[in-house]
Amino acid sequence: MAGSHAELTSLLRGAVDDEFEILSDIAAFTSINGIGSESTDLVIRALEKISRTGPEGEILRSLAMLHGLYPYAVQGADHDSLRDAVIMEMNRPNPASETVFHRIQSQVFHRLVEGENVILSAPTSFGKSVVIDALVQTGRYKNLVLVVPTIALLDETRRRLSQFREYKIVTRWCHSVEATLPVGGGLIGGVCRWRGWGCRSATGRRSRRPRKRAGRCGGSPVTWGVARR
Secondary structure, eight states: OOOSHHHHHHHHHSOOSOHHHHHHHHHHHHHHHOSSHHHHHHHHHHHHHSOSSHHHHHHHHHHHHHTTOHHHHHTTOSOOOHHHHHHHHHTSSSTTOOOOOOHHHHHHHHHHHTTOOOOOOOOTTSOHHHHHHHHHHHTOOSEEEEEOSSHHHHHHHHHHHTTOTTEEEEOSTTSOOSSOOOOOTTSSOOOOOEETTEEEOTTSOEEOSOOOSTTOSSSOTTEEEEEEO
């Protein structure tokens, strides 16, 4: 019987021969150590290896629900229980949405909607973009500013958010917007507006040459905003 996170992770890297035994070990690990990052990581790994149908699938679904992995618990399952349906509905951003949050996404979303300031540090595939999209969909915010680390991610985010027709997407510092985008903390530094061929930078100096690269006017090439039309 494997007991540590490292041992269970090693078993889940290869083919799982005894699905019941590995799920029993994960359940025991969760019982001893509580619901945390390590036990949730084990359940996520098991979801990639074990089918959600059959007797073992029912155990896996229960573990996924216990760890708040609601959208993954019912994915590929052969039936939905009333309990599962209620939990799924409780973790949608709104009744009409097809999105279902997992536990941490739901907590972050509701804190932001209630006006709290939130700093979220999460790995790739956590679903941060899902939370952002749900916030935009609420229509509660007039202007939003997103900062992404690469040009490629900027373009991907722009295409994803283009579904929200009520917002104007601004990807260049020199684009004029109807409302001034919020600036603070030195993160953005300033908003410069299009003025003919030139562009006024965050320092107030004007360039006479046309800027052909997105975001090269006044600062980072990957700072952009979404403003309500």
